[in-house]
Amino acid sequence: MIPLYDDLALARRTVLRRVPLDEIEAPPALRESIAHVFGERLTPDAAVQRIIRDVRERGDAALREWGYKLDGYSGAALEVTQDEIDRAVAHLDPALLDALRLAAGEIERFHARQSRNSWVDFNAEGALGQLVVPLRRVGLYAPGGSAPLPSSLLMAAIPARVAGVEEIIVCSPPQRATGQVAEVVLAAARVAGVQRVFALGGAQAIAAMAYGSASVPQVDKIAGPGNLFVVLAKRAVYGVVGIEALPGPTETLVIADAQADPRLAAADLLAQAEHDLVASAILLTPSRAMAEAVQAEVARQIERLERAEIAAQSLAARGGVVLVPDLAAAFAIANEYAPEHLCLLVEQPWQYVGLIRNAGGIFLGERSFEVLGDYVAGPSHIMPTGGAARYASPVNVDDFRKIISLIGLNEAALRRIGPAAALLARAEGLTAHAAALQARLGDEQQ
């Protein structure tokens, strides 16, 4: 069910190997669908480029057409009205609405602690500082289609709201079954304080937010996870707008010692594996007994799952129980792999925090597990995937604000540091720079 690797070198070459975005092969179904829709065998990237170009050129008309061609819906209105959102909130199971509100509250409380203030340092030479300024308009993508993910919407929208973003818009594809954006997504948007929701999915939604159309306003930055088309589109529009990351398939690395509960380890691996066919759930353990117990538990528990087929396939293709020499080796591998989620099912997990350099989020102990983080713990569950934890952060408040440098120096500063600037300018061959300095340094009046 879940493969066991007792050859660490083999595991490194296979299940632990990182595949760059442009090496990921499009699944056959996607390739067929592209050939069908575009009439030729385009790469996913070329297909996405074509959609983006069309949306730039033809705006709303292109948005409607691609929605129909790719996702099979013919939405009359691109924007969901406030009335529709009101109705979705009123209509939602009150317990589910309460759960959304509880999650939103925890996410807000966590991110409100991430303080960062403008600072200006005044002294006899004037002032220098960094202004911290929220972005004005942000566009979020909330996956919808087959399985609407209201949690992802909360996890991006609330940090943006905490940052002080003026206007948050959301694009989410209508559900195939109803042609409407899922009620639970609309309710999440309201709970999160989102201003406008558009019934738009895929690359065309990203293009609309990047370039604007008659219906969709251009945003300053786009955030949120999506399928391959969404991620490729985000990469393509980066530079026209900001993007927070290129979130790929979700992944977890569980480190378990000999004392861990194999039932919980297996449950956590299965929760990861059920996401989709490309999800990755890996366990590292120095204990062969633990490895085998987890294997057996996975086989036992998977029987009861609704999404057993998906979980089985992703465990077979991208999952694994990997035997490591000791816990130190496990943490070294974790730093190299840089997992999105790093879950420590070990005694005294706090002892190991200082060893961890690369991870999106660290889950400490068996009561503090990934599924809590997926919904209600507080930190955003949109975390760097594919090894990006080497250099990137989970979605956080700073994704939605920026720095403006402030330079307010006076004559005293100019006299002290100006001559050095003139020397450096001349060394770079930039004599007009030197002249702009000389125009001040040669001029004694203040």
Next chain:
Amino acid sequence: MIPLYDDLALARRTVLRRVPLDEIEAPPALRESIAHVFGERLTPDAAVQRIIRDVRERGDAALREWGYKLDGYSGAALEVTQDEIDRAVAHLDPALLDALRLAAGEIERFHARQSRNSWVDFNAEGALGQLVVPLRRVGLYAPGGSAPLPSSLLMAAIPARVAGVEEIIVCSPPQRATGQVAEVVLAAARVAGVQRVFALGGAQAIAAMAYGSASVPQVDKIAGPGNLFVVLAKRAVYGVVGIEALPGPTETLVIADAQADPRLAAADLLAQAEHDLVASAILLTPSRAMAEAVQAEVARQIERLERAEIAAQSLAARGGVVLVPDLAAAFAIANEYAPEHLCLLVEQPWQYVGLIRNAGGIFLGERSFEVLGDYVAGPSHIMPTGGAARYASPVNVDDFRKIISLIGLNEAALRRIGPAAALLARAEGLTAHAAALQARLGDEQQ
């Protein structure tokens, strides 16, 4: 010399219009050079993709070949030895070395103020926090070729060092004349605390740092400005490594009131315009007398410049003096344009800081001008260009550190927030998630 726009609508359609990266036309010389080197008329992006693929496949051999084919040097060693750097430092004009050290000191002092600490909040439900962790290895690009820019190296390397990056490497192309990396660049690398320097330029340098080769180690993130090939290569490798931005042609927006000194305004515009043919220097003023005086001053001062030809061409193509109805309109235009540099040659400039939403850096008053910021003021001169100031920051310490979320919750937290997580998981159709919760919630032992 510098065009005057008294029709604001026309200025918006021309000199103030933002051109996305993929609409920028390759200059004829570049097109010819691509045709010559590649034997066919590739787009710059396609040429860059080919170089990257080759470096991935053939490593050092490809690096040597592309250096020879594109930049005309046949460097024996890809890495500059520590001895060579020692000699460059010993050989440099001591006054210039002092100027580099002064600049480095100011840059370090400024960035050291940008504090950001890990935080962990402990309470009866356990702990939540954000660990702030420096990146391990960072690669910087320092433009070289015709005009070496040691200042850009300082402006990226010192924030990285302040962040606590373990290893900083630099790629800089050898000078055509000598086949060596410029002494002043090597000295700047030493002053900035850079560990290793590679004599490598262009897209091949970016590919080497993104994927690694026998000689060049793979980095976690690449930062620094460069020519079109460098920027396209950074965009192409984003996701394999982090990048800080896609820095394009440099630009300045000067706002001058009727009391400004037209000599200084003209000097600042010329300092901007001399950078290269695609640099942009724009002045907004509500005073026609000021506009005309600045025009006359530009014509007078340009005569004395070594780079007069470059400045004249960039002012004609991308520069302008734009008449605006009043200062309020000037600030509204500035926010829309989101300039890299925003220079306020107005009385009481501090009054206007609160109006500014989009800019890389704000320069307040005639003593606090862009050239000081280019070298010695302290903030990094690598600032968002092309309108990216809508969503991006100047290079700063946070570009070289990241957040890891810490989730250390206990049974009390699980009891309070777990049931909501289970409800949300079921609403998303993720029953293995619900099962992972149930495995804990159903289990009373702690």
